Amino acid sequence: MGFTSTQRNLSSSKAIMHFLLLGATGRTGKHVVSELLSQGHTAVALVRTSGSLTPRPGLTVVTGSPLSKPDIKSALSAAPSLTPAAAIITLNTVRKSESPFAPQLSPPRFLADSCANACEVLEQAGIHRIVVMSTAGAGDSWAKLPWLSKAFMGWTNIKYALEDHGLVDKEIRLTKMDWTLVRASRLELDDPKKKPADSKTDVQTLGSKGDGMRMTDSVSVSSAARFLVKVAVEGLFSKSAVVIRD
Template identity: 70%
Template sequence: MHFLLLGASGRTGKQVVSELLSQGHTAVALVRTASSLTPRAGLTIVTGSPLSKDDIRKAVTATAAPVRPSAAIITLNTVRESDSPFSKQLGPPRFLADSCANACAVLEEAGVRRIVVLSTAGVGDSWRELPWLSRMFMSLTNIKYALEDHGLVDTEIRRTNMDWTLVRAVKLEYDDTKDSSKTKAKTVTEVKTLGSNGAGMSVTSSVHIANVAKFLVKVATENGFVKEAVVISD
């Protein structure tokens, strides 16, 4: 399969790229800076913004016809000045929602309906299943802005004609949170799926980005959880 990727230069997005290419798929990634991704066989890199439909169209048509994306995987997230949950939020308040809406519109124009979006536990009906300490943490820190934007994605994508899947990950686990270039290899395992509401989540629930990537690709290629949201955890 050939994939359109938004968010491929992020820590989880890079794992998705590796997972797709290792399985023999190809991908086109729309990134703001070409140098943010290492060129690899099977990967086409296009510079642009997901806030621009024209840039997304440029990515969709970047490969020679008749090769066009058959699905999209979005791993975008909001950006703060640092990893601190109290750091200043950067970018527009609807960055995720508008980027996803643009992608859906362009893909529908191109006749592509499959889209898998990385979301977060706490969105929609999973909020009430979060431990109270997690809810308090999200509410009192600037993480609340990302949660709000993911919530807008959740609401709006359901209004489209896309065959969508919203993957609500619990806390993401990295091997090196300070330097993504030093992220160590992780034995990839199957994640646990906890329904749309994430019943059974705990304060210590987490999921490694390598496992998230594997699940995103599996769902996209096997058409799992179509028009569903699902919480995942290690």
């Protein structure tokens, strides 16, 4: 059977890649899955709750915890004959509700330990590329964060997530991984009123420190997901962090 012109263009323009996903059931993670599959890539997702992500062509779902190195190893070999070229992590800490004052449910160092486990398992498997969803305000971007944003984070339980992202930021630099930290401005759900063309606009990148960050900055989950996939597929921002906004 011959290829369609679309298939020929896709196959000739870039190689099809396989990815390990941690956090694929989250609001950004779900968009990462859709973006990868729409580009013809394949993925294996490690999820903590069975049934939380529906398997579909190109996607393998494995139940387990990112806090368990054996579970991550199982995910690496879950798709026969496919070895991930890279990992994309979109994990976040969990609060009892969406309220910024809600009690933290995730254990301390959830993000840091999950990332450390993934880096160790990937390195042992000879896989060195990892792209991690972080947040504006982590690491050296804290100094450029608007003072109202700093006050809000310090006053609410969001500070626990920021602290954990900060630990990831410090520890991933000690690994031998080819890492990228994508520091998202305030994440927002997609606006259904926006025209489809508007949703394809590339995000703005503000460097590692986030020079020029504003209190009003935000980024939609779909924009963040597209950028994460682009960075992972094209090998951008190697061993560096980058702040993004719409």
